Amino acid sequence: MSQSVASACVESNSLPPSCDCLAHRFGNAADGPERTPSYVSDMTEAEWRVVRPLLPIPAWLEGRGGRPEGYCHRVMLDAVRYVVDNGVKWANLPADFPPYRRVHAFARRWQVTGLLAELHDRLRDRVRRKEGRLPDPTAAIVDSQSVRAATNIPRPTSGWDGGKKVGGRKRHLVVDCLGLVLAVAVTPASVQDRDAAVGLLEWLRGQYFSTRLVWADGGYAGRLVDWAQDKLQLTLDIVRRTDDTTGFVVLPRRWVVERTLSWLMRSRRLVRDYETLPAMHEAMVLWSMTMLMSSRLAGRRPAAFRRSASRAR
Template sequence: MTDAEWAVVRDAMPVPSWLEGRGGQPEGYCHRQLVDAVRYLVAGGITWRAMPADFPAWDRVYAFFRRWRDKGLVAEFHDRLRDRIREAAGRDPEPTAGVIDAQSVKAAASVPAASRGFDGGKKVNGRKRHIAVDTLGLLLTVLVTAASVTDREAGGTLLERLRQRHWRVSLVWADGGYTGRLVDIARDVLQIALTVVKRCDDATGFTVLPKRWLVERTFAWLMRSRRLARDYETRADTSEAMIRWSMSMVMSRRLARGPS
C-alpha cells in the first residue's frame, strides 16, 4: 500500500481489543505489514507457505487472517470502507436497493467433496458465489455454496443475510434464475420486492441488461484477484473472507485516489 492508501485503511480498521481494555495483547508485527501480506496473497494467488520473506512469517499472517475471519473483523473493516465510498458519492451509508447474482468457479483439490458440486448449466465442478451489491456495485453480502446449489435455493439465505445486515433494503433486482416461490417469500417474509430483469426473447449474443450489469461488473472486479480465479479454500467462510478482502482493495484504492 502507498502511504495515502494506508491512511485510509488504518482509519477503517477495527480497534484492537487490548486498546479498549477487553483483554488480549498487542500484535507481534505491524498491522500494515500484516494487511499488506494478506492483500499480496489475495491479489497474487500464492499459497500461504509461499509468502515472501519481506513479509512476516506465513503462519503469523495466517493467524491474523483467521482471527479476522472468525471474529467478523474483516466484514466490519469491509463495511466501513463501503460506507465511506457511499458517503463520498453523496449516498446514504445504508442502501435501499440492491442487485443479486451468482458465479460458479472451479474448485481446487483442497476443496472437500462435502462443499463442492457440479453446476449443470455452466458445466463447472466447484463452488458458487452468491453476492448482493448496491447500485454502485459495492458488495453488501456474500454466500459461498457448492456449485450444485441452485440460485433459488441459495437466494433465500442470501436475502436473509441481506435483511439482517441492511434493514433498509426494500428492492432487489435479479435475473431469471430467481423466479418462482422466492419472489413470494421475499415479499411476504422479508418485505423485499424481488424484481426479475428478464432478457428479451429476440435478443442474440451479449446484451447489457438494466441493473444486472452492476453485479456483473462487481464479479469482474473480483476476478482481478488471482486467488479468486479458482476456489482453493477448504472452508466456505474462508472463501467469503477472501472475497471481502478483494473488495476492500478495490475500495481502499478508490478512496486513496480521491474524487475524480
C-alpha cells in the first residue's frame, strides 16, 4: 500500500474527537487513549454509524450485574475483527489494541451471553429490510463445509470426513435466500450432514415459524425428509445433480449457501479451525458475517471484492 493511499485510509477512518460508544459515555473507557483506525478490518465511520445503534446494552448499564468496561466498544470490536480477518493468534494482536487477554475475554463473553448473536441478528434483519424482505424468512438452504483442524484442537471434538478426505471439524449452516446465516453448528467432521441437520432444523422451526421450505443436497436425503415433514411440518426439498452432469455446475438454490461458504473462507481465521471450543468457532462464523453485513449496509465493498475488481481492470 502506497503512503498516500495509507494516509487517505487512516484519514477516512479517523475516530471523532469524542467516541459515543456506551463504554465511553457511561463506563471507564474515557480514561484510556483513543486509537486511530489504520487496518482494512477496522470499521469506517459509515460502518460505525450502522453498528452503533444496534449494539446490545451491557448488563452493567441495566443494573443486572457486572462492572463498567474500561475499553472502548469500537476498539474492542475492531480488535476482534482484526483476528477474524487476518487469522492471527490472540497474542499477536498489534500493540495499538488493548491487551489481547482483555480482547479474548470480551469476545468470549459476547459469545457466552448471546450478545454476539443479538448483534448478528439485528444486522441480518436490517439487511433483509434493505433488500425489501421481511425479517423472518419463509425459506432457507442448508449445507455443510469440512475444514482442517489445527494441532491444538481436542481429539474428541474432531473427526475424519471420509467423503471430503478432511480431518477436523465440519460447520453446518442454514442460510436465507440472500445467503445470510440463520443458524450455525460446528461438529466433528465425522458427523453426517443429516444427523447434524436434526438439531439445526428443530432450532430453525422454533425460532422462525414462518419458514416452511428448506433446500438441501443429496446428503440430506432419506429418513430426514420424512422426519422434517412429520415432526416439524417442514418441507425438505432435495436438489440433486443429474446423472450426466460433469464438472462444476450451478445448481438451483444450492448456489446460495455455497456462496456463503465462500464468503466465510475470506476470513483467514475460518480457513482452518483454530478454536479449542466448537462454540467459539461458531462465534467466529457470526463475527465474519457481521463484518460482511456492516460493510454492505455502509456501502463499503469488502477488500476481496476490491482486489478482484482491480485485477479485472
